[in-house]
Amino acid sequence: MDYPAVVASITKIDRRFIYLLVGLAVAIPLLLAHQAEVEPTEESMAFHAGVSTLGEGDVVLLSTDYHAGSASELNPMVRAFATDVFRRGARLVVLSLNAQGTGLVEAEINKIAAEYDRTYGVDWVFLGFRPSTPAVILALSASPHSLFPQDFRGNELAELPLTAHLNGYRDFSLICVISSGATAQDWVIYGHGRFQCPMVAGLSGGIGPAFQSFVDTHQIAGVLVGLRGAAEYEQMLELPGEALRALFAQSLTHMLFVALIVIGNISLLATRWIENAMR
Amino acid sequence: MSTDPSILIPAVVTLAVFSILYRENPVFRAVERLGVGLAAGYAFILIVRTGLIPRLSKALGAPFDPSSVLLLLPLAAGIGLVMSAVGHRTQLARFAVAGAAAIGAGLALPLLMQALVLSQMKASMVPMGLSSVVGFNALVIAICVLTTMAYFSFTREPTGIRALFAISGLYTLMIAFGATFASLAMSRITLLIGRFLFLLRDVFHLVQ
Amino acid sequence: MNLLRLLCVLALVGSSPGFAQEDIRADSVGADFFAGIQDSLLIQEPDTLSSLLDSLPPARVDSIVALDTPTDEGGFIDLYWALSRDDVLGSGRVTGYQVFRATEPSGPFQGIATLGPGTDRFVDRHALAGTDFYYKIRTRGSAGGFSDSQTTDAICSSGQWFDKGKASILGALVVLVLFFLFTRTLPLLDEVWVYPAIQNIADALARAHEGPTVYVPGAGGLGSMSTIASLTLLDQIVPLVQDRGSTPYVYVADALTFAASQQLLANQEAVFTRFICPDRSAFSMAYTGEVSRIKPHMAFLVGDMRDEALLLAEADSREGALQVAGSDDVSQIPFLISTCELTLIGEVLFLAGPQLSAGGFRAATLLHDRLKKLIWLLIVVGIIGARLGWSWYIGFFGTGGN
């Protein structure tokens, strides 16, 4: 048998074959519909604890800063967070620092608000999107009214019971940032840095490790990281949702990644070894 | 299979985008260009219709406030930007850019110091030692911070003990980058799961 | 009345055995005598006792303090008080507190807030600056009874001109400015070591040839310092690239950055500056299309690169371009390292422009290294200080709430 040729063919495998493997690794577990179980991490528990301090009537600022690309990871967090807030009788002011976020979030929260019998304008308000991230974060400190004279639906903010008397960060008991990356850093620097308001964050998986140091400094009280964070939060709320189910597919794809890295390296080492042996 | 257009249309474009995995093709290109136009238009409407117009109409409708005259300055500069976009270069556009950069820098300066420098410095100054897990971890973190900082040196090549620090800094960075890479892969996988779930559940009804 | 109070306390001891004995001892008679009564009463009739106690008003709030919020623009008053002694977790004796406010010590008092049990502070956010206010706290009990605290002294809120909590940041800024001025007085070294990654860029540029070179100054706005740094680098690179016969294409996602790069390159011939889309992910889509059309041989993705960076890098690598990437977003760096030939990690991105320039900017390098040395030493001292319990030293670095 021609070993060098076999090994070489592994290294030069068509990338479309790898694409197919990835597709299968995601699709098959989804078809099996297996629900994973997870053990919550400290950071997720801290996130939950942060939300637990809310009482009846407290106002929470939720900033949903992500685009459609991260929706499958972050929408479950928004759903779980809104459910948690409404269950506690707290109220929600939502905005988005990504234009795309507006289209994703309003419908989601609307559904949950209906489920918990919450009225728009009294229990929650959607402010919409504004450009220039640092400016918006800083401007909310004084009052949302100058930046958002109207909400996303065109209502005057001064006429809605929830927002009529809002006067900057001191009126918010908690700030929750759900972000795919672009703005979480800005919230730490401009939002927490300037006003020291309690803040929790739901981050897409990729940026989680980079933000761990802000958790240690208490600049962020607690974080949910990626799909796993969302799944842990769902489990703590006893709210079986999409995240818990998707986690199984995630597990298998991780294994595929590990296998690919290992096979890639073994084939490389083998090629080198064979080359040396034949010389 | 679903026949609802609100499911079918997204399904078609989803598959059109996936077609790039097989090879470069005109359908993918077409969908991509359509997406660019849609995204630009979407952002434009949100900014103009929900942001600019209510603000301006409020400023015009409200009783005269001397301080709102100050808003005319950036407004003029903004108009200068629009004019330069259609080919009329004006000095106003230079003021707009310079002003925005200056305000941005001024706002950022103390906050960068606070959030990225002072807070992070303070967090490293905790009691450490080998007798407890917490102390040990704090020690490792402190060593990592100091070596990573030593890795970047711009005035002269690190030599001797500094070179040792710099090398350790490189290894520390690699550990952090490895961890981040893995988490990033994780987050991207989730996106794909979202799309597959849409296709398998909403379009083809293969899963509940 | 004293006897009633004693009974209340006893009931609490009975219902929660862990309740701090010190509290009781502190304001009652001798401990031995007390323990005797406790035993006899509790053993005899606990049920009757607690039902009797429920109908009594809860203990009132003591030591209420009103202070002007230390750093604000005026209009805020902080209230602190010690919890009612009946307010014990799980006992349900106290159902909440009510905050009352008046402009005269004799009233009329207006209720301004209702708070849950276990709350011992409140911020009045609508205390008109310059007006005297008087406060009292009402403790509400489970059976509808209540008791009012004493009225506070007059308190008046005012705005402050300096936020003392930010003194350390001001100190840091002063240090930065002083170092900045100091490094500018130093003579510039004739030969300055160039950081390897930056030297590699210079080498790569020297190998540039005809054909397009693509430059993306990040996808962020002018408010990000990395965008400014990237534009400085762009300014250095464009003439170098053009000298080698290559055409620079600049693609920008943020509108103000677009205007800025147009102005920066206004007197450069034959540079194509294009605004694509204000949306980061749509920008990366459009960029992919553009790159496959113009087929660059070199691509710079430097600046405020966030999650779109991966798509951009992937597009370039499919076209086989030599890629130089740089980001101050720590989470994007690993992937950039694995896909791009050269990566400017974090702070290197800020110093690439200054280091590549002919001389004037060398001061930037010097300033950065000196400041970093200072910080390094400050951290080392802080670590030793933490061991020795120098909280005053570590306090220097505290900023507000941290």
Add this chain to the structure above:
Amino acid sequence: MDRRIRIVVLVLGILAVVQFFVPHASGRWVHQKLLDWLVILESGALVAGIVALARHEVLQFGASGGRARIYPLLTLVGLGAMIFSGILGPINERSLFGSLYAWLLQPIQATMLSLLVFYMASAAFRSFRLSSAPATILLAAALIVLLGRVPLGEKIVPNISLFSTWIIRVPNVGATRGLWIGIGLAGSATALRVILGIQGPASWKGR
């Protein structure tokens, strides 16, 4: 001209720094005005940008021929459809504007980003190599975290999640903290130079 720009930059920059330390109402007023300006400038620039984009696509449509013409046309169609539906009708989720988003834009973008998994898998196979000592360390850390963050990994290698959590909480925090300090320092030095007009718009020669 350059002088006037330098003065504007210096004054605005210093105002923006000073207000940070002033809690008094006048500090808040300056802060509010500066932010108002920034948002208005940003909005103006966006309108300018969209105009430039449309102009470019129209020019490209005129310049290209045959099948290539369809691409600029599609961008213009997308742009026009969004803008007209957004101006003429409501912009809630049930409107034409909302439907264009939910039916076309949202799936296009979500799918586009999900393609990255495929690219990353391919990159993991091809370019994650034990080529040097640093690369080996990066690889090892990546493998541990990949295994440790999912329930299945724990079944293959017991206690790996503890180790992966330790990596994220300890060495990772140390390294990123070192990076953040450097970035914060370099960023604030850059900001100082922008305000003083040594770097940034005030230092550009222009025409």
